[in-house]
Amino acid sequence: MVAVDAAEFFAQLSREPDVDAPDLVAVDATDRLLLDEAATDLAAHPGAVVVLDDDHGALTLGAVALHGATGVRVHQDLLVGELALAANAERTGQTGTYTRHGLDADLLRGARVVLAKAPKSLEALRELVQVVAAGADPAVTLYVGGRVKHMTLGMNDVLAEGFTDVHATLARQKSRVLVARGPRPVQSSFPVCREHADLGLTVCAHGAAFAGVKVDRGTRALLAALPGAVPDAATAVDLGCGTGVLAVALAAARPGLSVVGVDQSAAAVASAVATVAANGLGDRVRVVRDDAAGSLPDASVDLVVCNPPFHSGVAVSETLAHRLFAGAARVLRPGGELWCVYNSHLPHRDALRRIVGPTRQVTRDPTFTVTASTRT
The missing domain is CATH 3.40.50.150 (Vaccinia Virus protein VP39)
Structure with missing residues (x-):
């Protein structure tokens, strides 16, 4: 694998066609921290990676370009996120390195590493936890990252509904990652x-x-x-x-x-x-x-x-x-x-x-x- 400079790589990414504003970015500190915290697992399981709610492609394309992931399976709630990921993949020469899926069993089957941006609501996190715990490999590790000011102890409790081991990483640049292992048997409660x-x-x-x-x-x-x-x-x-x-x-x-x-x-x-x-x-x-x-x-x-x-x-x-x-x-x-x-x-x-x-x-x-x- 050819070494890629992370800063140069991320500088190529754009929000297009999503809305743009001075306080909105294509890559944030949470994206970088998630990839760094999961680096060892990404290297160990490059073909069993799932990414959830990647805003504009930084997690998906970063996992491929910086950590050697292959055939990444992706679910993004927002269509403009999907379009931005596709545009960024083309811009960085990574078209075809990932596949899109619904939030379902096909997305998670055999997954060992799951990277997720923390959703805004606990109910959204609860559904994510249920799908991952029920569908991924029993040895899966789920990494959920977000800005510290938007993360609550309630998120740890929701993760604990689906996993036996939940802990938080040290904060960096006002972002933090919650790490969950040991999926429990769970039933979907949605819709x-x-x-x-x-x-x-x-x-x-x-x-x-x-x-x-x-x-x-x-x-x-x-x-x-x-x-x-x-x-x-x-x-x-x-x-x-x-x-x-x-x-x-x-x-x-x-x-x-x-x-x-x-x-x-x-x-x-x-x-x-x-x-x-x-x-x-x-x-x-x-x-x-x-x-x-x-x-x-x-x-x-x-x-x-x-x-x-x-x-x-x-x-x-x-x-x-x-x-x-x-x-x-x-x-x-x-x-x-x-x-x-x-x-x-x-x-x-x-x-x-x-x-x-x-x-x-x-x-x-x-x-x-x-x-x-x-x-x-």
């Missing part, structure tokens, strides 16, 4: 489903889905306004659908409406599919994994509903919402409308006017604003 009698629907969620089985206050604000949203619409899109609450509510209230839910998160798509099935609407709601409705035809939709995110990981970024607004503008027919809910302090109305068209306020309170934007 979790909850009935919301007040809304007349059941919500199902995988671990990494935003809000889980809850219906967040922003979504509730938009749900309350939806009866007035393009009443004669024949087609609708739930853009960034999450667990599918808006898509299911629209389809349930309007028997003649055809609805598509789209989200770039694999966990969200799996959750929305389960929510649609739980509410008996599989014949009228289709769920697609894509980025900002990129797979849908131009000028093909009467109504788009959206509760846009405002975080990229833990960083606040308006660019995520703007990308969704641009996607809505592209798929809406002239005269079609985007109904959007967002935190009242955010300056989204100007962006909606600029990107989509004339925008009116539907409802507003100190926390949430609902607007309707007409495609010109």
Whole structure:
């Protein structure tokens, strides 16, 4: 194996096509620490490596280029992460060195080394732990890395649900790695489903889905306004659908409406599919994994509903919402409308006017604003 300078290698990586900002990077201290802590295991088991939620490819490509891993199996929740990994692999001459998988048994079968970026929620970590403990080799070592300020003792407890030996490494550059060995027999508890009698629907969620089985206050604000949203619409899109609450509510209230839910998160798509099935609407709601409705035809939709995110990981970024607004503008027919809910302090109305068209306020309170934007 030819020695590769880590700094020079990582300098080639980019976030493209993900959002960019001064505080967002393609490679961070956690990526570097994970690879260093797992170096001995990577060298010992180069053909049995799995990477989970690699943001933009640093872990996957670093394991190959710096530690000789081969045939790395990868699962990334976000589609833009997959696209960034593919672009970085091409940029560094590593196309074909990894394979993509769902979060399932095929991903983990025979795995001896698993590298994972710590997810934002304990439920997401719990599902990760269950899949690894149930599917990997009994001698597997799971490395979970994150920024110290975002890691809690609760993460150790969740890891201990699936592993007999859990310990933390020393911190470096404000990052730390949790190491777990000795998988326990575990059963998957996902998706979790909850009935919301007040809304007349059941919500199902995988671990990494935003809000889980809850219906967040922003979504509730938009749900309350939806009866007035393009009443004669024949087609609708739930853009960034999450667990599918808006898509299911629209389809349930309007028997003649055809609805598509789209989200770039694999966990969200799996959750929305389960929510649609739980509410008996599989014949009228289709769920697609894509980025900002990129797979849908131009000028093909009467109504788009959206509760846009405002975080990229833990960083606040308006660019995520703007990308969704641009996607809505592209798929809406002239005269079609985007109904959007967002935190009242955010300056989204100007962006909606600029990107989509004339925008009116539907409802507003100190926390949430609902607007309707007409495609010109």
